[in-house]
Amino acid sequence: MNGKPTIRLVLGTLTLGGVLLATAGAADHGKTPSPAYQSSIRVPDQEKGERGEAARLVGLARIDATRATSAALAKVSGSVLKVALDNENGNLVYSVEIKTAGNEVKDVKVDAGNGAVLHVAAPGNEGEDED
Structure with a gap:
């Protein structure tokens, strides 16, 4: 009788281990981080909603919209x-x-x-790099 609980424990442990490995593999399989680029300024998640975040982001940017637009137009004309x-x-x-x-x-x-161009895509297709 002492052998049955031990066998159940071993089988349960092996099953759980297999599930964890399969889950970890599925999470990494074929997926690239979104977005696939990284900027020079990292920003934590928003804390005060969209309005609060917009004001905070403007204060963090080192270039203005005019310079960003010039860089974008140098890469994609239009x-x-x-x-x-x-x-x-x-x-x-x-x-x-x-x-x-x-x-x-x-x-x-x-x-x-x-001001570096990091990525070019059709809107809504940020995962597809067209550089």
Whole structure:
């Protein structure tokens, strides 16, 4: 009788270990961090809602929207539709939406610290790099 509880304990432990390994593997399989870039200014999650965050982000940016727009247009030519300072998963970036001559809209992520273009994608497709 003493052997049955031990066998159950061993089988339970092995089952639990297998589930944990499978879960960890599934979480990493085929996924890249979103976004796949990292800016020079890291921002913690918002604490005071959208309005409070917007004011805080402006104070952290080292470049202005004009410089971000120039950097984006140097990478993707076209007409600027929108410029916004955003916290993209902890990255402080300007999102510059540009309509190209081919009527495509590109979302250009510009580092708000140094003006480097970090990523170019169609809006809503931030995981797909088009650099």
